Amino acid sequence: MLVCYLFYFCNCGTLPPSQANEQTLITTLLSGYNKNIRPDDQVSIYITASLQQIVTIDEKQQIMTSSSFISQTWFDDRLSWNTSASNNIEVVMLPVKSIWIPDTMILNSADASGYLTVSDYSLASVDSTGQVYMILPALTIRTRCNFYVQKFPFDNQICSINLTSWSQGYNRIIYAENRSLVIDTSGYSEHPLWKLYDTDLIVINASDRAPFEETYNAIISIQLFLQRKPLFFMMNGIFACLILNCVTLLSYALPFAPQIGLCKNIFFS
Secondary structure: OHHHHHHHHHOOOOOOHHHHHHHHHHHHHHOOOOOOOOOOOOEEEEEEEEEEEEEEEEOOOOEEEEEEEEEEEEEOHHHOOOHHHHOOOOEEEEEHHHOOOOOEEEOOEOOOOOEOOOOOOOEEEEEOOOEEEEEOOOEEEEEEOOOOOOOOOOOEEEEEEEEEEOOOOOOOEEEOOOOOOOOEOOOOEOOOOEEEEEEEEEEEEEEOOOOOOOOEEEEEEEEEEEEEOHHHHHHHHHHHHHHHHHHHHHHHHOOHHHHHHHHHHHHHO
16 A cells, blocks of 8 residues: 555656657747747738627728637748657647747727737647647727718628738738638628628738838738628618608598697607
């Protein structure tokens, strides 16, 4: 019995072989790693989005509020390793606060800060080739959107979520267009007043905000094509007005006193 207790307490602080190998690999990868230095002279960032819901559309303030998962993928050769020399470990999870991440922000954000906030507890998936995959939790994004209502209620609108690096231009960070990375709408919840009939992902070149470099920014634009559902406005607006007009015309066939009472009821309704 005493031997069993001694064996238990002597091994209580050791890790299983698989976890010990992963711990050794992570320690090796982060040893001497400087998260303030870009992985390459020009880093390509690939962005995907999973649209969950269009929460509200404020046409008066011209603001769209949406809920989305946004992920970013790039390569960092400093985080690559040989799988055969690392007990066939192919993927590790690293805390994002320990590695370099792009300073991606929402350019047309309606909030004071448009940065894609990353928690200190967030993790990034890194494979043996050095590919880093970081997905952000469900974000409530408020973006500015120009609404044109000349054809109300049969209008279509295009709202976008524009992402770019705040401090680094095209010569440092590229937001690349990859048609294989589409906008996922499989988990999308339909808005009661707006129909999402198409999405697109394009890259726009814009003037750089870096004051000491003559370059430009690559902006990845997640475009949402919206169509207003006219039935709600037709039933509650146009159709209701037609009924009131018909009742008003029919009121002239009534005697004077009932006619006045009916017109008053129509007016206050």
